[in-house]
Amino acid sequence: MPRSDSLSLREARRIAIAAQGFPNTPPQDLLTADTLAAELVEARHARRLIGRLGLVQIDSVNVLVRSHYLPLFSRLGHYEAALLDRLAYGGKRRALFEYWGHEASLIPVEQQPLFRWRMARAERGEGTYGELARFAAERRPYIDSVLAEVATRGPLGASELSDAGRGAGGWWGWSDGKRALEFLFWAGRVTTAGRRGFERLYDLPERVLPAAVLDIPTPDEGEAQRALLRIAARAHGVATERDLRDYHRLDVADARLRIAELVEAGELIPVAVEGWDRTAYVTPDLRVPRKAPARALLSPFDSLIWERQRTERLFGARIRLEIYTPAHKREHGYYVLPFLMDERIAARVDLKSDRKAATLLVQAAHAEPHARPEAVAPPLAAELRRLAGWLGLERVTMAGGGDLAPALAGELRQAGAVVPLTPGDPAAAGSRT
DSSP states (O other): OOSSSEEOHHHHHHHHHHHTTOSOOOOTTSOOTTTOOGGGSOHHHHHHHHHHHSOEEOOOOOSSSOGGGHHHHHHHOSOOHHHHHHHHHSGGGOSEEEEEESEEEEEEGGGGGGGHHHHHHHHTTOSSOHHHHHHHHHOHHHHHHHHHHHHHHOSBOGGGOTTOOOBOTTTTTOBHHHHHHHHHHHTTSSEEEEEETTEEEEEOHHHHSOHHHHTSOOOOHHHHHHHHHHHHHHHHSSEEHHHHHHHTTOOHHHHHHHHHHHHHTTSSEEEEETTOSSOEEEOTTOOOOSOOOOEEEOOTTOTTTSSHHHHHHHHSOOOOOOTTSOGGGOSSOSSEEEEEETTEEEEEEEEEEETTTTEEEEEEEEEOTTSOHHHHHHHHHHHHHHHHHHHTOOEEEEEEESTTHHHHHHHHHHHOSBOOOOTTOOTTHHHHO
C-alpha cells in the first residue's frame, strides 16, 4: 500500500502502467526487447499476460491489424500471431474463449463460470441489445430450431444455416439466423468454436470448452461480480467506481453494491488521487513503482486506454475513436494509435498496412502538447520499424502530415527504408483473421 490514503497523479500513472503489463520488457526467460525473436514468445508468456489483463477486446477493423493482436505486441514485442489464434481456437485445450466482457473479448477460459450470471440474464432478455431481446421473445421457436441445427451440424457460421431467414436491413445487416445465433451466444447456449475470416463459427459449449471448466459449479451473481471486480482492480492498479465497472461492463447498481462489499471486506481500499474529483480504489497489496518507462504503440482498444475519461484523468489526453467521423472532421486520423513514452502519451499516429506494397503507412503524426517532436521522433520511429517488422512489412513511409511528421520523416529516412523482418513474423496477421 502507499504510505498514505492519497496518491499523486504521477504515482497513479505509474501504478496503472505497471498493472497493465508495462514497462514492456520481455519475460526474464527471453532475450532483450531489441533481439527478441518471435519463436521465443511461447504460449505461457501470452497466457500469463492475458491472465494479468483479464481480457483482450476483439475488434473487426483491419486497416492495420485486428486490434486483439496488438496488446501482446505492445507488451511482449515480436510474437507469432498464430499463437493467439491457437490459444483462442485451438480445440478443447484452448486457453481463451470469446464472450461479452469489455465488448466482445477473448477471456481466460477458467473465468467462464464468472459470466454465467450474464448468460442467465440474457436468456431472460436482460442485459442484451433491446432489439435482440425483442427478437428472442418473438421468435423463440425459430431460435430453438437454430440451436438444434448447431447441435446436429456444428460448428456453423450464420451463412451455413439451412434457414438463415431474411436480412435485418440496417441492424448491421444481420439475418434472422445471425440474430438467433447471437442471442444464443449471449445466453451461453453456443460459443465460438473458431473463425472463418472474421466470421464466427458457432458450436455447443460442451464441444468447445474444456470439461474441467464446464464442470465448475456456477457461482452466485454476487460472488461472480466480486471476482470480476477483483480482476478489474488488479488490471487497473488504481481505479474509480466507473473504471472498475466499465472493465467488464457491469451495471451501475451491481457494481456499487459489490464494490461496497469489497471495501467492507478490506479487499479494496479507497484513496484520493491528485486532480481526480472522485474516490479511487486500490488493492491492499499495492506497491507504487519507482518508475514505469514504457515505450509502446497502443491499439485504440487497448485496456490501458479504452475508458476515455480515465485516460484523460491519467494522461491528460483526450482520445476519441474517429473511424466513424467524416474524414474532413477528423483531428488525428482514421485508425490512430497513441504512443506511450516514459509514463506519458507523447504522440498519436494514424497507421495503415499497405500489404501489396509491403509498407507501413504513417498517414498522420501528431505530438501531444507537452511533448517536443524532436524528442519523440527517434523512439517513435524505432517503434514503428519494430511494428512493421512484426507485421511482415518491409518499410515505413511517412505519407501524411501533422506537427510531428517532419521530425518523424527525418528519423525514418535516417534509419533507412528497409525494415529487417523478424523470423516467424506474423506476415499474414492482417489477413488470416
